[in-house]
Amino acid sequence: xxxxxxxxxxxxxxxxxxxxxxxxxxxxxxxxxxxxxxxxxxxxxxxxxxxxxxxxxxxxxxxxxxxxxxxxxxxxxxxxxxxxxxxxxxxxxxxxxxxxxxxxxxxxxxxxxxxxxxxxxxxxxxxxxxxxxxxxxxxxxxxxxxxxxxxxxxxxxxxxxxxxxxxxxxxxxxxxxxxxxxxxxxxxxxxxxxxxxxxxxxxxxxxxxxxxxxxxxxxxxxxxxxxxxxxxxxxxxxxxxxxxxxxxxxxxxxxxxxxxxxxxxxxxxxxxxxxxxxxxxxxxxxxxxxxxxxxxxxxxxxxxxxxxxxxxxxxxxxxxxxxxxx
Amino acid sequence: xxxxxxxxxxxxxxxxxxxxxxxxxxxxxxxxxxxxxxxxxxxxxxxxxxxxxxxxxxxxxxxxxxxxxxxxxxxxxxxxxxxxxxxxxxxxxxxxxxxxxxxxxxxxxxxxxxxxxxxxxxxxxxxxxxxxxxxxxxxxxxxxxxxxxxxxxxxxxxxxxxxxxxxxxxxxxxxxxxxxxxxxxxxxxxxxxxxxxxxxxxxxxxxxxxxxxxxxxxxxxxxxxxxxxxxxxxxxxxxxxxxxxxxxxxxxxxxxxxxxxxxxxxxxxxxxxxxxxxxxxxxxxxxxxx
Amino acid sequence: xxxxxxxxxxxxxxxxxxxxxxxxxxxxxxxxxxxxxxxxxxxxxxxxxxxxxxxxxxxxxxxxxxxxxxxxxxxxxxxxxxxxxxxxxxxxxxxxxxxxxxxxxxxxxxxxxxxxxxxxxxxxxxxxxxxxxxxxxxxxxxxxxxxxxxxxxxxxxxxxxxxxxxxxxxxxxxxxxxxxxxxxxxxxxxxxxxxxxxxxxxxxxxxxxxxxxxxxxxxxxxxxxxxxxxxxxxxxxxxxxxxxxxxxxxxxxxxxxxxxxxx
Numbered sequence: 001x002x003x004x005x006x007x008x009x010x011x012x013x014x015x016x017x018x019x020x021x022x023x024x025x026x027x028x029x030x031x032x033x034x035x036x037x038x039x040x041x042x043x044x045x046x047x048x049x050x051x052x053x054x055x056x057x058x059x060x061x062x063x064x065x066x067x068x069x070x071x072x073x074x075x076x077x078x079x080x081x082x083x084x085x086x087x088x089x090x091x092x093x094x095x096x097x098x099x100x101x102x103x104x105x106x107x108x109x110x111x112x113x114x115x116x117x118x119x120x121x122x123x124x125x126x127x128x129x130x131x132x133x134x135x136x137x138x139x140x141x142x143x144x145x146x147x148x149x150x151x152x153x154x155x156x157x158x159x160x161x162x163x164x165x166x167x168x169x170x171x172x173x174x175x176x177x178x179x180x181x182x183x184x185x186x187x188x189x190x191x192x193x194x195x196x197x198x199x200x201x202x203x204x205x206x207x208x209x210x211x212x213x214x215x216x217x218x219x220x221x222x223x224x225x226x227x228x229x230x231x232x233x234x235x236x237x238x239x240x241x242x243x244x245x246x247x248x249x250x251x252x253x254x255x256x257x258x259x260x261x262x263x264x265x266x267x268x269x270x271x272x273x274x275x276x277x278x279x280x281x282x283x284x285x286x287x288x289x290x291x292x293x294x295x296x297x298x299x300x301x302x303x304x305x306x307x308x309x310x311x312x313x314x315x316x317x318x319x320x321x322x323x324x325x326x
Numbered sequence: 327x328x329x330x331x332x333x334x335x336x337x338x339x340x341x342x343x344x345x346x347x348x349x350x351x352x353x354x355x356x357x358x359x360x361x362x363x364x365x366x367x368x369x370x371x372x373x374x375x376x377x378x379x380x381x382x383x384x385x386x387x388x389x390x391x392x393x394x395x396x397x398x399x400x401x402x403x404x405x406x407x408x409x410x411x412x413x414x415x416x417x418x419x420x421x422x423x424x425x426x427x428x429x430x431x432x433x434x435x436x437x438x439x440x441x442x443x444x445x446x447x448x449x450x451x452x453x454x455x456x457x458x459x460x461x462x463x464x465x466x467x468x469x470x471x472x473x474x475x476x477x478x479x480x481x482x483x484x485x486x487x488x489x490x491x492x493x494x495x496x497x498x499x500x501x502x503x504x505x506x507x508x509x510x511x512x513x514x515x516x517x518x519x520x521x522x523x524x525x526x527x528x529x530x531x532x533x534x535x536x537x538x539x540x541x542x543x544x545x546x547x548x549x550x551x552x553x554x555x556x557x558x559x560x561x562x563x564x565x566x567x568x569x570x571x572x573x574x575x576x577x578x579x580x581x582x583x584x585x586x587x588x589x590x591x592x593x594x595x596x597x598x599x600x601x602x603x604x605x606x607x608x609x610x611x612x613x614x615x616x
Numbered sequence: 617x618x619x620x621x622x623x624x625x626x627x628x629x630x631x632x633x634x635x636x637x638x639x640x641x642x643x644x645x646x647x648x649x650x651x652x653x654x655x656x657x658x659x660x661x662x663x664x665x666x667x668x669x670x671x672x673x674x675x676x677x678x679x680x681x682x683x684x685x686x687x688x689x690x691x692x693x694x695x696x697x698x699x700x701x702x703x704x705x706x707x708x709x710x711x712x713x714x715x716x717x718x719x720x721x722x723x724x725x726x727x728x729x730x731x732x733x734x735x736x737x738x739x740x741x742x743x744x745x746x747x748x749x750x751x752x753x754x755x756x757x758x759x760x761x762x763x764x765x766x767x768x769x770x771x772x773x774x775x776x777x778x779x780x781x782x783x784x785x786x787x788x789x790x791x792x793x794x795x796x797x798x799x800x801x802x803x804x805x806x807x808x809x810x811x812x813x814x815x816x817x818x819x820x821x822x823x824x825x826x827x828x829x830x831x832x833x834x835x836x837x838x839x840x841x842x843x844x845x846x847x848x849x850x851x852x853x854x855x856x857x858x859x860x861x862x863x864x865x866x867x868x869x870x871x872x873x874x875x876x877x878x879x
Contacts, residue, residue, distance in 0.1 A: 055422055057366075057429070106605040111364040111425050115555055116604050122552060123597045130594075181721045181730070188718040191707035198667065198701070199770055200693030200722040240548070244433065251426065288444065289437030289544070296433030303423050303430070304416035 005175060012259070013168040020157040029156040033228060035269050036163035037221050041242060042249035042261035043170045044218030049247065050256035051183065052210040053190025057114040058121030059218050059246040061099065062092045064237035066219025068128060070226040071140040076133070081151035085223045089216045096215020100208045109193075118243070125238035139233030142226060151227045163224050167262065170217055175258045186210055187256070218246060248295055252302050254311030263310050268295060331463050336585045337578060342470040344577020345477035349532045350550055351557040351569040352481060353525030359564025360501040360521040363421055366428035369551025370435035371526055375401055375533035376542040377439055383450045383537070390452065391472075394534040398527045405526025410519035432547075439544040447543040455538050473535035480531055481570055484524070488566075497521055501564070553580075556600035619678075620645040620805045621666070621697075621774055626675030628661050635661040637829035638675070643774070648796070648806045650816045650837070653826035654850050659809045660702065660778065662826065666807070667699040667776055668692040679774065693722065698772035700763040702779040702809075708752035712743055715751045715762055719769030734769055741765045741795055757788045761795070768799065775799065777808040781815050789815060817841065825849065 020029060041063050049055050069088035073079040079087070103116050128134040146152050153159045177183045185206045188196035193203050226232060245268065250256075253264025272291035279290045306313050350372060357365045375397065382393040408431065417423035458465040488494040499507040500517045508514045540546075557576050561568025576596060583595045619642035628636040636658045643649045653659050664670045666677055668689035677685045684692055689699075698719070707715050716734035717727075724730040738747050741761045746754065754762060760780050767775055780796070781789050789812060796819060800806055810816045816823060817837045825833040825840060827849035833840050840846055844860070 053422075055425065102601075102605055108604060110421055112604060114425055115364065115559075116601055119552060119555075119597045119600050119604075123594055123601070126594050126597070179727050181725055181727070184714070184718050184721050184727075184730070187710065187714075188707055191709055192705045194669070195701065195705035195707065195766075196718065197669070197689045198693060198699050199719045199766060200690050201718070202688075202690045244429075247429075287441045289440030292437035293434050293441065296430045296437065299430035299433070300412070300416055300427050303426050304418075307418075 005179065006172060009168065009171045009175060009258070012262070013164065013171070016164055016167075017161060020160055026156060029160055031269065031273065033156065033160040033163050035265050036160065036167050037224050037228065038245050038249060038269060039167050039262045039265040040163065040170060040224065041218045041221035041246040042253075042265050043167070043174060044214045044216070044221065045246040046250040046256065046261045047174065047177065047186075047217065048210045048214035050250050050260060051178065051186045051190065052207060054109065054207060054211070055114050055247070056117040056214075056243070057247065058117035058119070058243050059214075060238045060240065060243040061117065061121040061124050062096060062215040062218035063222040063225070063242045063246070064121070064124055064128065064234075065095050065215075066092045066222025067226045067232050067237040068134055068140070068222075069219070070223040071142050071232050072134065074142055075140055080149070081223075081227060082149075085151070085220070088223050089219045092219020092222070093212045093216035095219075096211045096213075097208060099215075100211035104204055104207045104211075118240075121238055121240070121243055125234045128238055129234035134234070135232075137233065139231060139236075142230040144230060152230070159228060163228075166220055166224065171258060171262070178258060182206070182209065190256075244292075244295070248299055250309075252298055252309055254309035255307075257309070257311055260309055260311055267310055268298070271295075271298070332585070333582075335464050336581045338464055338466055339470070340578035340581030341574055342466070342474040342577070343581065344574040345474040346532055346535055346573075347550075347553055347557055347577050348570045348573025349477040349480055349528055349535070351554045351561070351573050352484060352566060353528035354554050355558045355561065355564055355566065355569045356484070356528075357521055357525045358558065360497055361424075361518055363424045364428070364555075365522070365525065366425060366551075367431035367435060368428075368525070368529070368554060369547030369549075370432035371401075371405070371547070372529045372533060372550055373439060373542070373544060373547035374435050375526075375530045376537055376540070376546065377443065378530070379533050379537040380448060380450060380542055383452075390450070390534045390537045394531055397530040397534060401530035402523040402527040404523075406519045406523035408526075409522035410515060413522075414515060414518065436544055436547065443544060445543060445545070447541045449541045450537055452538045467539060469535075469538035473539075476531070476535055477573075478570075480528065481566065484528070485566060487524075493517075493520060552600065553596055556596055556603070559600060559603050618645055619643060620680060621807065622676075622678040623662070623666060624676040624678065626662065626665055626677065627673045628658070628665055628670065629673045634829055636665065636826075639826065639829070639831045640675075641824045641831060641834065643805060643807050644822065645805055646800070646803070647821045648800050648808060648819050650820035650823035651807060651809045651826060652811075652813075652816055652823055657826045657849075658829040659826050663699075663776060663778055663807075663809050667697065669699075693770055693772075696771075696773035697776065698767035698770045698774070699776040700760075700767050700778055700780055702782065704756075704759040704763050706751040706754065706759055706762055708750070710751055711747070712749050712751050712754070712762060712765075713738065713747040716743075716765045716769045719766040722770040734765075737765050737769045740798070741768065742791070756783055757792075760784065760792070764795065764799075768804070772804060775804050775806045777806060777810075779809055779811055781810060781812045793819060 019032060023029070041059065044062060045056060045059050066088045069091045070081065070084050073084035073087060074081055099117065099120055103113055108116055129137050134140065144152065146154050148158070185196065185201045188199065188201055189203045189206050197203055222237065249264035249268055250261045251264065252268055253262065254260030271294060275291045275294045276286065279287045302309060308315070354365060354368050357363065378397050378400070379390050379393055382388040382397065383390060388396070412431070413424060413427050416427045454468055457468040459468060459471065488498060496507070496512045496517050497520065499512060500514055504514050553576060557569055557572035560575065561570070561572030576599070579599070580596060587595070621643040623639060623641045626636055626639050627634065639662055641651070651659055651663065661670070665672045668684070668687055672685060675685070676683055679692070679695060679697060684695065687695070707718065713731065713734050716738055717730045720730040720733035720737070724733055735747060738744055741764050743758065743761050743765055746758060751762060760783070764777070764780060777796070781792060784792060793815060796806065808816070808819065820837055822835065823837050823840050824831055825846050832845045832849060833843045
């Protein structure tokens with residue numbers, strides 16, 4: 001056990017923060033900022049799914065709530081984005097608590113929990129698509145007002161660093177959580193709920209805390225998404241794509257680990273870009289969906305051969321390298 | 327009397343669509359009843375089957391009602407193979423892994439279709455696509471009526487297969503007690519794969535019955551999959567009779583709420599039923615088993 | 617000795633089946649009390665009700681004089697009742713130390729303190745050398761010890777043991793018995809459900825016998841094992857009379873008086 005448990009986080013974040021000093025192309029900066037947003041959504045999922053073992057198939061419900069709240073609080077109520085952001089996160093937490101309260105009290109777990117979260121996401125998506133307040137099918141446009149006070153940055157690096165700061169904060173939070181009593185209880189509930197209850201763990205309370213926290217973090221990803229693209233509709237905010245990416249990144253990176261979502265999101269999006277460009281070059285035009293086909297294959301391969309994700313594989317290789325050293 | 331006629335025709339339409347929903351749900355509930363897992367790729371498999379009907383019609387000029395005789399065995403084989411050689415080995419016997427693997431499959435199928443066919447919505451032209459029969463004051467669509475009757479025939483055949491054949495007995499034995507079944511010489515992996523194949527075969531039949539009146543695009547399965555889950559949950563996981571009744575109920579609910587509240591709210595109605603049943607009556611309306 | 621745990625008229629029905637029927641028993645503070653009975657007698661059901669994992673249909677459970685009947689399992693653990701599982705339930709993905717620490721976190725908020733407590737308890741039950749191993753890799757005997765360690769780490773006043781010796785071989789049972797005795801010596805009261813008779817006889821101060829959901833006998837192991845009702849419950853109707861007749865014949869042939877203590 002390292003005496004400086006937070007040192008790896010500091011090093012990784014510092015490395016990521018320095019990237020835009022060398023790489024200045026817009027494409028790269030957009031990619032990095034988007035990767036941080038997905039990382040954030042995935043970190044929210046990882047707390048509930050990775051540490052708590054409750055697989056949600058509908059984390060879009062939190063992402064979308066954060067994204068819509070961020071947009072609507074500005075557009076409809078004229079609230080400054082820096083204030084809208086914590087409010088939107090609180091709303092995400094509230095939605096998390098409500099869904100958790102309903103599902104966990106009904107003792108839904110495994111496939112049933114996955115399905116009910118998916119259904120909630122769909123209900124939110126259809127409602128947002130139909131309701132006038134959320135802009136209906138036309139969506140919401142956040143007016144362009146460049147300036148730090150409006151959380152809109154002319155310099156793309158600033159947007160990236162802001163997202164990175166959120167990622168850094170949740171990395172530290174996740175590490176602190178994994179070393180805390182709450183973290184131990186959460187993992188115990190994942191491994192065996194009955195045994196955990198016998199040891200004095202209030203399983204319902206633990207799961208509720210986890211989904212509430214998870215909702216807040218994934219909502220923050222939605223907030224940053226809104227500020228980056230300044231446009232939303234129901235299929236972007238509540239669509240299945242974000243539920244899938246929030247779930248894939250931790251599984252591919254390493255389920256229930258601090259760095260899993262970050263590694264997974266970078267691998268996933270990187271691989272997606274490579275696939276898209278390769279196929280576009282091969283066939284002379286963009287082909288929709290090829291990147292997702294690769295994601296699906298990757299998911300099955302991970303479940304079959306790398307249950308601890310890329311990080312687990314890397315750990316295994318390092319271990320073998322050390323072992324073979326004379 | 328016009329109002330009553332509209333109501334009755336919506337009701338009849340709901341029942342006819344509901345029968346196809348029931349057929350789609352049969353495969354899902356069968357797989358759940360035997361393997362005790364949720365096949366998340368069910369919707370995507372249906373989409374694939376609908377595209378197969380489309381290809382059979384546009385490339386080979388095969389009528390959907392004839393294609394059923396080729397596609398049903400083909401999808402049985404595909405379902406068998408996927409369960410035996412992908413899902414089973416990849417998931418190491420863990421339920422949450424099966425959920426993830428079938429999610430992976432659904433992502434692959436849906437997006438491979440998207441890559442191959444783009445997101446355009448397509449349909450096929452058959453001479454009987456718009457023919458109707460008059461029953462009393464109601465005009466019933468012929469292909470929908472065919473689908474209605476055929477769904478019940480398939481359900482009956484499936485029930486006979488489970489009740490009367492040796493394979494059916496083996497399936498029921500595995501569903502009840504797989505360790506005991508394995509001890510008495512039943513190849514559980516084979517039976518699992520057969521069950522999966524039957525589920526896929528039901529989807530092929532459903533696709534052939536749907537295509538004369540429905541549209542297809544790579545995401546169409548999503549529209550069906552939660553409906554099918556709702557029906558299965560409503561009817562009681564693993565119950566064939568439950569799937570039939572659940573399918574008819576959902577078909578009618580969708581049709582009537584579409585009539586009175588508009589399409590999108592009708593859809594919400596289905597999801598809300600799904601959530602409420604899961605939260606408050608997870609054994610389904612008729613199911614006694616946990 | 618006063619009763620630490622008092623079960624008063626507990627009944628548990630599952631549908632039409634009465635698994636436990638108006639059972640009452642007291643567990644004296646500082647004792648090792650046994651709950652025995654033939655297969656299907658309702659021992660595990662009664663145990664589960666006491667631990668709070670199933671609600672009682674009727675009756676009361678009191679702990680240290682407080683009524684705990686309505687409390688959920690985790691609150692009972694906080695109040696000082698810990699249990700083990702007959703079918704061991706390790707947190708397979710965690711190390712032995714982390715497993716025990718989950719229990720230790722009940723009384724220690726800080727990670728360091730919980731881990732230290734886990735180490736101490738691990739050594740106490742003989743898992744010291746295995747603390748860093750994954751719990752999934754333990755042998756059956758190791759898992760039984762882990763069950764015990766996790767429960768102990770919650771610093772209970774009452775420890776409920778569900779067949780901790782079942783599934784162990786005779787030498788493993790011999791190794792385990794002093795561990796249980798040492799736990800009692802450290803001031804923890806123990807209620808043990810057990811199949812292994814020899815162990816019950818030598819460990820317990822008092823045993824309660826459950827048959828077909830009812831308590832049919834209670835007292836020191838030596839007395840209870842000679843109780844005709846108990847013998848009948850275990851060996852079937854008429855067994856007691858046959859055994860008694862056999863005893864008398866044997867005694868007569870040796871010229872002893874009937875009723876002399878058994879060897």
